[in-house]
Amino acid sequence: MIVVENIKKGFSNKTVIEDFSASFDTGKCNLIIGASGSGKTVLMKCLVGLLEPDAGNIIYNGVNFTQLNADQKKVMRRKIGMLFQGSALFDSMTVEQNIMFPLDMFTHQTKAEKQKRVDEVLDRVNLSEAHKKSPAELSGGMKKRVGIARAIVLNPQYLFCDEPNSGLDPQTSLVIDKLIKEITQDFNITTVVNTHDMNSVMEIGDKIIYMYQGRKEWEGSNKEIIFSKNERLNNFIFASEFLKDAKDMRMLESRGKIQNDRDMDKLLNS
Amino acid sequence: MNIFSRLGEFLLMIKGMFTKPEHWRMYWKELMHQCVELGIGSLGIVSIISLFIGAVSTLQTAYQFVSPIIPRSVIAQIVRDSVILEFAPTITCIVLAGVVGSKISSELGNMRVSEQIDALEIMGINTKAFLILPKIIAALITIPLLVIIAMTLGIWGGRMIGDITGILPHEIYDRGLLDSFVPYNVTFALTKAYTFAFIITAIPAYFGYNVRGGALEIGRASTTAVVTSCIMILLADYLLAAILL
Numbered sequence: 088m089i090v091v092e093n094i095k096k097g098f099s100n101k102t103v104i105e106d107f108s109a110s111f112d113t114g115k116c117n118l119i120i121g122a123s124g125s126g127k128t129v130l131m132k133c134l135v136g137l138l139e140p141d142a143g144n145i146i147y148n149g150v151n152f153t154q155l156n157a158d159q160k161k162v163m164r165r166k167i168g169m170l171f172q173g174s175a176l177f178d179s180m181t182v183e184q185n186i187m188f189p190l191d192m193f194t195h196q197t198k199a200e201k202q203k204r205v206d207e208v209l210d211r212v213n214l215s216e217a218h219k220k221s222p223a224e225l226s227g228g229m230k231k232r233v234g235i236a237r238a239i240v241l242n243p244q245y246l247f248c249d250e251p252n253s254g255l256d257p258q259t260s261l262v263i264d265k266l267i268k269e270i271t272q273d274f275n276i277t278t279v280v281n282t283h284d285m286n287s288v289m290e291i292g293d294k295i296i297y298m299y300q301g302r303k304e305w306e307g308s309n310k311e312i313i314f315s316k317n318e319r320l321n322n323f324i325f326a327s328e329f330l331k332d333a334k335d336m337r338m339l340e341s342r343g344k345i346q347n348d349r350d351m352d353k354l355l356n357s
Numbered sequence: 358m359n360i361f362s363r364l365g366e367f368l369l370m371i372k373g374m375f376t377k378p379e380h381w382r383m384y385w386k387e388l389m390h391q392c393v394e395l396g397i398g399s400l401g402i403v404s405i406i407s408l409f410i411g412a413v414s415t416l417q418t419a420y421q422f423v424s425p426i427i428p429r430s431v432i433a434q435i436v437r438d439s440v441i442l443e444f445a446p447t448i449t450c451i452v453l454a455g456v457v458g459s460k461i462s463s464e465l466g467n468m469r470v471s472e473q474i475d476a477l478e479i480m481g482i483n484t485k486a487f488l489i490l491p492k493i494i495a496a497l498i499t500i501p502l503l504v505i506i507a508m509t510l511g512i513w514g515g516r517m518i519g520d521i522t523g524i525l526p527h528e529i530y531d532r533g534l535l536d537s538f539v540p541y542n543v544t545f546a547l548t549k550a551y552t553f554a555f556i557i558t559a560i561p562a563y564f565g566y567n568v569r570g571g572a573l574e575i576g577r578a579s580t581t582a583v584v585t586s587c588i589m590i591l592l593a594d595y596l597l598a599a600i601l602l
Contacts, residue, residue: 135479161379164481175476178467189480192380237476 088113089134089245089277094143096129103129105301107143114275116268116291118282121298122323127281128249130298134279135167135247136160147245165193168238170248174230176222176237182209183218186237193241208236212266228259232266239270245277246270252284260284264291285324288312289337297323313337367563373485374493388491395457395492395558396499400506402456403449407507410444411436411514419524432525433515433533438542440511446546447594449507450553453500454586458561461492462582465565466575474566489562493555500554501547508546545601552593560586 089111096104104126111117119127132138134145136152145152152163176185183205190201209215212232222230231251238246248267252260264284268291271278282288288295292309297320305320313334315321325331358366378384414436422432465488468474477484512534519525561582568578 137475137478161481161483164479167479169476169479171472171476173471175472177473177476178471192383192480192482 088148089279090144090146091130091134092144092146094130094133094145095141096126096133096138097141103301104133104140107298107301107303109296109303109306111277111279112294113277114272115278115293116271117277117279117294117296118288118292119279119296119298120282120288120324121304123283125298126301127298131247131249131279131281135169136164165241166244168241168243168246170231170234170238170246170251172250172253174222174234176225176230176233178222180221181218182214182220182222182225182233185222185233186240189237189241204240208240211239211270212236226259227254228256228262231255231259231263235263235266235270239274242274243276245279248278248280248282250281250283252282252287257286260286261290267291285330288324299323310341313341366567367559370485370489370563370566371559373483374490376483376486378486379482384487384491387487388494391491391495392499394460395495396503399453399456399499399503402452403503403507404510406449406452407440407445407510408514408517410448411440411511411516412518414439414444414511415515415519415525415530416522419519428533429525430529430533430536432519433530434536436515437512437534437538440515441508441542441546443594445507445511446504446549446553447590449504450500450550450557450590451587453503453553454557454561454590455583457496458557458583458586459579460561461558462561462565462579463575465489465562466568466578469566469568470571470575485566489559489566492562493558496554496558497551500557501550504546504550508543545597548601549594549597552597553590556586556589556593560589 091107091109091111094104094107095102107126107130119130121127129138133140140153143153147163147166150163152160155163176182177188180188186205186208187201190196190204194201196204205218206215209217212235214229214232214236217225217229217233222233225233235248235251246267251263251267255263264287267278267280270276280287280291289309289312292312295305295307295309295312296303297305297317299319305315305317307315312320312324325334415432418432418435419429422429465474468488474484474488477487516527516530516534519530520527561579564578564582564585565575568574
């Protein structure tokens with residue numbers, strides 16, 4: 088579990104995060120949503136230690152990350168895996184080398200043991216045939232999956248995903264969402280996802296935190312979000328007529344007034 | 358950002374490089390990789406430049422020494438000293454500042470912009486130690502060797518062109534090379550090579566590592582890195598000559 092207490096962060100004289108507190112649960116997909124510039128990425132960078140918060144505490148399973156020295160933070164970071172928006176794969180290495188890199192750096196396993204682990208994680212993200220490919224040869228979705236494989240190769244306790252669906256088509260986005268959800272549950276890790284993707288919110292959002300101008304505006308689950316009366320959240324998440332209709336349908340469905348039957352023939356003939 | 362802030366940031370970057378490596382073998386591998394990239398990779402251009410510099414120096418010195426009272430072996434002495442003292446270390450390193458400097462700056466800049474450096478940081482790796490230090494050490498190993506090769510090829514280029522054009526037979530050239538040779542000049546040239554090697558790698562690494570933005574900023578950082586490195590090389594060249602000669 089990650090607990091964030093009264094985090095503040097600013098640059099020059101501009102405050103980006105203002106007194107943010109939240110907790111991110113183990114074994115759940117914790118989503119941070121919000122408009123561009125609301126402070127999601129800065130918050131995530133503070134959580135993983137890429138940025139130093141101006142005030143507040145970040146507590147990983149009882150360990151106050153903000154009070155650790157540089158060496159202790161380095162040790163703690165080995166328990167963290169992160170999927171970056173652009174995947175951040177090392178251009179000069181093949182897929183296999185990218186995934187093996189953390190093993191080479193932090194373990195003293197034999198070549199065969201490392202190879203076995205690489206095969207396992209590549210298999211887990213359904214990329215068993217991509218070992219020798221370079222990142223330039225991969226599609227956006229494949230890059231994300233390699234990014235996930237690299238993030239989980241050291242069996243992290245915490246997984247951070249920064250906009251995992253950006254630049255992906257809806258079908259590939261679903262695959263990535265499903266993968267993140269499965270990994271979170273299978274390994275019982277604490278997953279924090281920054282996203283703009285409303286599909287992700289509805290599909291994998293066990294816990295959703297909506298940020299508005301650097302503050303926590305709303306918190307709840309994907310079941311609760313459709314009943315939220317928060318105007319800012321509703322304006323953000325159900326921005327189009329299509330999404331408003333989808334929300335209404337979900338509300339009716341959850342109140343048992345309609346069946347969510349996706350068989351179009353049945354629906355049209357009823 | 359003013360010059361003092363940049364200097365402070367640069368010094369902090371240098372300080373930040375010295376930590377215990379996470380895995381010695383990986384750092385060694387990276388050092389060897391950089392030795393090949395910076396050293397072997399620059400061998401071709403250094404060889405071509407040195408040969409031509411030696412050849413042109415011989416031709417131009419011979420052209421200026423038309424007096425019959427000056428022995429022709431003096432041409433070889435002048436070529437030798439010019440190549441050892443200035444051409445081999447300074448010109449070679451200015452060219453390398455362009456070749457190696459822009460490569461280092463754009464490589465690190467691209468890694469920064471595409472979040473590869475952040476990815477390494479998240480893994481718990483000291484990126485300054487892993488990405489910058491091997492480059493500087495590799496340059497300190499390979500650039501003095503390249504300068505020695507440049508000296509040899511420069512002098513040999515002068516000898517070859519003297520023979521080919523008939524301006525200076527190699528027997529006279531060889532005699533001139535041995536006349537009044539000061540071994541300290543080689544020590545001085547190597548001192549310059551070590552200093553320039555540091556400049557060529559540390560300054561572009563600083564600009565590349567601290568890139569913020571996108572492709573345009575990577576290009577700008579590369580240009581700034583090369584220009585700053587060249588100016589620093591010339592400044593260091595003057596200071597070393599003033600202090601050590």
